[in-house]
Amino acid sequence: MKISLKRLNDNYLFETKNERGDIVLLDNKSEEEPKGSSPMDLLLRGIAGCSSIDVVMILKKQQHELEDIQVEVEGFREDGAVPNVFKKIHIKFNLKGDVPEAKALRAVKLSMDKYCSVSKMLEKAAEISYSVELNSKILS
Template sequence: MAKIEMEWKGGNAFESAHDDGIVLIDNPAEGEESRGMRPKALMLSSLAGCSALDIVSLLKKMRAEVDDLKIDVSAELTDEHPKIYKDVVMTYKFYGSDFKKDKIQKAIDLSVDQYCGVMGMFRKFTDVAIEVEYHES
């Protein structure tokens, strides 16, 4: 069972604690400095993080490691309330040389189609497009 404990930190800031760590969530009023990520941005971070963990692990097992991996996630919000994400685009950016592109693509496919539970949740309410970029060093 997953469980977090949320504690109000004043203003619009909350601390979310889990056995694995703590995250600060905020939605500052105009003119206030943000002390954390907004809840919807955390969702996009969770999507990228879930897939990134899968891919790094899979690439290591496949002996197809890369120098670096960055994932950009962008999404539009619907106009009507509750505003939810639509048209999500995940761009995987691989950095290094001598890429084993077939293995990298297999790792992406396994993450996107099978292993990433956050992706599975997102696909219950929106489409997620996947893009891949290779940056040779």
């Protein structure tokens, strides 16, 4: 895996590109009108995407098709700390579809405890928690 970065302006706007040519813009969140995500923002996006791919894949293998999956990730940082790393991360999974509750919970648990590379890496620095909602019913 390889990423390249180039500066696009006089300030903090950067273009990152992976080996396939996919482009993601990075910017400093303190800019008046940022034109890209902050690096810390990308970490939260990464855990949302990684865990969602796992959940969909696990349920597909079990012959359960989700109608929808939405994930909210909230990161909590220590004010004034340098570096200002995440201390806690909470992930809220909102699943919809004809999926047994136990299977939905198990898919999320497997992702968070075993398969999601991003969460396994981030848990070395931050306490990670999650909650699961299935068809508007809170499961955990």
